[in-house]
Amino acid sequence: MATLEIKNLHAEVAVEDGEEILRGVDLEVKSGEIHALMGPNGSGKSTTAKIIAGHPAYEVTDGEILLHLGENEFGDDFEIPEDKRTWNLLELEPNERAALGIFLGFQYPAEIEGVTMTNFLRQALNAKLEEREELFEEAEGDDGEEEESGYDTSPMEGPADEGEVGVAEFQQLLKEKMELLDMDEKFAQRYLNAGFSGGEKKQNEVLQAAILEPSLAVLDEIDSGLDIDRLQDVSEGINALRDEQGTGILQITHYQRILDYVEPDVVHIMLDGQVVMEGGPELAVKLEDKGYDWVREQTYETA
């Protein structure tokens, strides 16, 4: 059981005199929950998502992002000592955050030519596991990382090291997850997102989350550009993340549409860099009906 806790987050674009985008965001997501984060364009939703994952383009000027981990967050044979159950994400690199169970599903995923999905995902999974070991080893006061001598695995699917997921094992895992998402087997040998349709890219983001098994997944407009069939596939995948892996979901969206399939426990509405309203699924329906002007009026009347 993990909890992502965002407190009074202020951030600006990381350039001199950068524009302030977040003006005190408060948000809490627990594993196993589905949250929707809604708001008009420019309200700071995507920025929030990127900052959670550690994007270098933003500078956090105030507030904190904490990740609280349960004792058995990474399985029964990986007991997390009590003093290492809370992490300040802002002090960590993006890959370290990933190792602790944070996942960001991108609205516009990068296209990496020449790197097959299989190679990429296996390497990512192994990197995550290794980084996790290191984070907790260091915390336990071990010697830290050992000096690597030479080259151990080849970038072309070499043999797995101890503790790594090997090629055969990984292929089985990938196959299962792809079946779950109703993805064509051919995906495995295609280059990462290169030449993928919009829908395929979104499906691929969910597949990655399924492979990497994050505690908390932030999905940035995963519903944009999806036709109805694909929307259903993707939604099923998201529900499976929650139901089968207990992943907590922070679903960023403009539309009620996806929430018909992925029913949120909580809906947060952002306006001008702050979360200004929270409620149950009915809030999204109301929003669909009345638009953001209604939120704006409410917000600034009470303010």
Added chain:
Amino acid sequence: MSSEQDHLKETDTEARFEFKKEQKSSFQADKGLTEETIRVISEDKDEPEWMLQRRLRALKQFQKMPMPTDWPGQPDLSEVDVNQIIPYIRPDVETRGSVDDWTDLPDEIKDTFDKLGIPEAEKNALSGVGAQYESEVVYQNMQEQWEEKGVVFMNMDQAVQEHEDIVKEYFMTKCVPPSDNKFAALHGAIWSGGSFVYVPEDTTVDMPVQAYFRMNSEGMGQFEHTLIVAEKGSEVHYIEGCSAPKYSAFNLHSGGVEVFVGEDAHVQYSTVQNWSKNTYNLNTKRAIVEKGGRMEWISGSMGSKATMLYPASILKGRGASDNHITIAFAGEGQNIDTGAKVYHNAPETKSTIESKSISKDGGRTNYRGLVHIADGAHDSSTAVECDALMFDNESTSDTMPYMEINESRVDVAHEATVGKIGDEDIFYLQSRGLDDDDAKQMIVSGFIEPITEELPIEYAVELNRLVELEMEGSLG
């Protein structure tokens, strides 16, 4: 292991110094390039008179020709001192078989071997111990397999003795004459070692012909010559080996490659090279392609201080075709000037050039290419694609594609992209758990994938490893 390395470090400077002294004493000819030194080389090799005469003519040409200095963006060659060349050659031959050779290798190369995990036996081969033996084994296997079919694969020096007629006909006569450029002339004068491949008519050599560590086994391999003759309807894939960098303290490499692609024959020449950072790598590689023949050049150029290399194909017969895939990597202080040349001298000829370069830490890569379509080479087509990837704002990459089109019924395409490694791409991979270095490495190995996929797996792995080491900056 570590104590050995310490020892190597301590003795490195001294070893190099002694190495130089040895050269002087072992070579009694005049310093620099003289007729006398050429005669000694030729006599050493027990060469026929005609070869000596060719060497001497090449020497005259070399002495007459000016250094290339005024190409736009050309690497600086002012440090290349031809008077130092000859004294650098002999000692390696003299000390062949001496275990101490290993210590003469620059640290960065020894480290590379360690990092690449090159087996001890191969290290020894490189250092001179058993090189001859190891090489013989390689060549011998090849011979057994194809001898019956009349395929010849042997050391070039040996070929001069055993296949004199063929060598006499093709060696630096029609393809790369010494008059071609100053370094071809130099090569013609002092060439040594290399590979000779002959494939008879309608013979397909269905596994790649590979040459490993050739140059070191021959010692004077800094000026190795590769001659490939593929007769009508034959097919061969030659790989110039390089599970490793293959030179020692020398600072000039000037190889020559000549390929004759007969009618409807198909030759693929692949090479993955990694030079030490003090090497000037100035080569001439050329193929003549007859009617319906197909030539493929696949090359990865790593290391060196400066490289000037433009493999060329002359599409001589109707329907001949050419395919170039090259990759260059330049780090700090390096200038890799490479590209391709294709002469469309007949109708319906076809060429594709795919050039990829990576530069980091102020490194400089140039693509310098020439596509010439002769008057009368109608219905020919060419497509050139150059992609440059840069790591930082200090690195540079220039594209200099020359197109000389003297025929109107042709199809010509050129495309160039230059990009900095994208922060968004790196962030994407990082968010999936890869650290910054691994993310960059993954992007680069994807970038060079079109080349690695053309190579046999062990070379592909090798190339990837070399790139990784370059990326870590641990090669020098």
